[in-house]
Amino acid sequence: MDALVLFLQLLVLLLTLPLHLLALLGCWQPICKTYFPYFMAMLTARSYKKMESVKRELFSQIKDLKGTSGNVALLELGCGTGANFQFYPAGCKVTCVDPNPNFEKFLTKSMAENRHLQYERFIVAYGENMKQLADSSMDVVVCTLVLCSVQSPRKVLQEVQRVLRPGGLLFFWEHVAEPQGSRAFLWQRVLEPTWKHIGDGCHLTRETWKDIERAQFSEVQLEWQPPPFRWLPVGPHIIGKAVK
Known part of the structure; x- marks a missing residue:
């Protein structure tokens, strides 16, 4: 099987x-x-129509939190275009972190369309080193389709633990590897070396649920969802929350 994967990887490499x-x-x-x-x-x-109800249900849990100042201090890690903003309840104080400064103009547009939120700042940084943020300064961290492309999921989750206050919540939505031994997993292995260039570092075969379970959260709740797009090589999604 490994020889077949290597052969197909070389074939894809030649084509690209x-x-x-x-x-x-x-x-x-x-x-x-x-x-x-x-x-x-x-x-x-x-993906909006496909994931709207799932995101709305997931992030509705934020409204039950009470931050130290009455508002909820929320960090969106790998904020991208700000696609999650519409699902956050009113009163959230949102800090955004992304290593790609080119997302800022998309983020600004999303901010203008979601006036029910209070925006703190946009920080250009990698999730493995968020030194601009103080320890225990966040009530919530949101991480959607991010851990697939970071250099070290373990270090990112350590930083999440650091910036979350005791009892704070991590909400996550990540695509993960197909079941090992499946044909879909074989093609993920074949395409991953090329896909990482197309998807800005995105890995197709990460077992991210294991990283979250090993991150020493006091509680982890997750469910599995099928991928929203069958025409992409990304696998099933894990959606849930973890409590510090």
């Missing part, structure tokens, strides 16, 4: 050779950082 050459020369990353926000904006528009 210009992309890999650009990446090898260091020319692809600036291009990807520029186009990727537009790609995500397109996917957001297409």
Whole structure:
């Protein structure tokens, strides 16, 4: 099986050779950082109807929280285009973190469309090192379709633990690997080296639920959902929350 995967990976590499050459020369990353926000904006528009009810139910739990100042201090990690803003209850004080500064203009548009929220700031940073944020400063952290593309999910979750107050909540929605041994998992392995360039570092075969379960949260609740797009190689999604 490994030999077959390697053969198919090489075949895909040959078919996408210009992309890999650009990446090898260091020319692809600036291009990807520029186009990727537009790609995500397109996917957001297409997935809205598919995921609206799930997101609304998940984030409705935020309204039951009481922050130290009466409002809920919410950190959106890997905020992207701000697609989650419409689902947050009124009174949330939102801080946004994303390593790609090109998302800011999309984020500004989403902010203008969601006046029920209070916006704190947009921080250009990686999730593995959010030194701009103080310990125990957040009531909620939201992480949707982010842990697939970070360098170290373990370090990101450590940072989430650090910035969350005791009893604070992490809400997550992440795509994960298909079942090992399945045909779908085989194709994820084949396509992953190329997909990482297309998807700005996105990994198809991560077992992210294991990282969350190992992160020493006091409680983890998650459910599995089928992928919203069958024409993409991303696998099933895990949706839920974890309590510090």
